[in-house]
Amino acid sequence: MASTVTSRPGYGQLLRTRGAWTFLLPGFAARQPFAMLTISIVLLVQHTTGSYGAAGAVAAVTGVSMALFAPFTGRLADRHGQRAVLLPGVLVHAVAGFSLTALALADAPLWVLFAAAVPTGASVPQISPMVRARWGVKLQGSPLMSTAAAFESVTDELTFVFGPLLATALCTAVTPAAGLLTEASLTLVGGLLFAAQKSTQPAVSAAGHARVEHGSALRIPGVRVLIMTFLGIGSVFGGMQVSLAAYSESIGEPGLNGVLYGVFAAGNMLSGIVCGAVAWKVAPQRRLVLGYAALALAASGLWAANSVVVLAGLGLVVGMCIAPSLITGYTLVESLVPQGARTEAFTWLTGAVALGQAAAVTVAGQLEDRLWDGAGFLVPMAGTALALATLVTLRSRLATGAPSRAVARGVGHRTPVTVD
Secondary structure: OOEEOOOOOOHHHHHOOOOHHHHHHHHHHHHOOHHHHHHHHHHHHHHHHOOHHHHHHHHHHHHHHHHHHHHHHHHHHHHHOHHHHHHHHHHHHHHHHHHHHHHHHOOOOHHHHHHHHHHHHHOOOOHHHHHHHHHHHHOOOOOOHHHHHHHHHHHHHHHHHHHHHHHHHHHHHOOOOHHHHHHHHHHHHHHHHHHOOHHHOOOOOHHHHHHHHHOOHHHOHHHHHHHHHHHHHHHHHHHHHHHHHHHHHHOOOOOHHHHHHHHHHHHHHHHHHHHHHOEEOOOHHHHHHHHHHHHHHHHOOHHHOOOHHHHHHHHHHHHHHHHHHHHHHHHHHHHHOOHHHHHHHHHHHHHHHHHHHHHHHHHHHHHHHHOOOOHHHHHHHHHHHHHHHHHHHOHHHHOOOOOOOOOOOOOOOOOOOOOO
């Protein structure tokens, strides 16, 4: 994969973009609680029910609800503005999180917890896609867009390093309910701070209203292809979480789980940083195919790992292959999707990762219980292989000029943006 590192500005210039910090800092604060949600639910429900199975099921309901509702949240944000969606959304999420906590502590039946988990997941604010959409406004036509996509991917990874640690510390050192209560509170405060940054949110025009009423980002063929590829990435996250835990338990070293997953996450972060600093000469469509092929190849060897060292090495390689695919996919959204539908497009992709992860957690858990230790690693292999086959077959739809049924009237009126 040919590249050069000299022709595109890097992170320094990106972070000097005028007005960037006004949404980056509150955006980071607002997205941090999301990484705390799943582990907080698992620790709380396991404490009150004594069952990891029940805890995982409640967390899965939350994840699926988020994945299904996220695109509609994004579409509403494109139609009415991010602030109009965020303000009621964070209030609903806070109330739902507090309610789920109270019901769990009251030993409510499992079906009641499932019911409470639905609005908790459905109302998760889509901060990361909204930040990406704001970068799109700031950097229209700038070669810094790929750097911004890389920066956001690295930021997401950082939240998933610190979020679970904070939630676990609160649940174990304070009270099992502290994690979810803190998550709901931080979401409320962070979301309100982010919503207050009105000057950087994408503008909503009458033309944008008309476009969204007649169609959505999902009608763009390239977006549907990206959704399939991101489902495969979600299968890697979910399969790794379950299978690494099961492997560590099987060798009598459960503490290794955090180390092994940390190596995997570190690979993801490091490659994300590098990708953002490289000025690629390879077209993004081809780059996505090549990067995803590398991911599928690396994931196919996980199930055969027979030692901690080999598994850690493979996990590092798999992590390093994920970031380029994520970054390239998010970068393609800028060329495939009109500005008035980008928040929705980003939420379809993040929702696809969450849905793929929820499905992978369930399937990998069943394989670990019913087959052999490490059988759950078959899920990332199968998920990425199927996604790669889809990507290769339909790669022509990722071209900027690919036919689209999406209504594009009035979308071409763009205002130049100054980048410092």
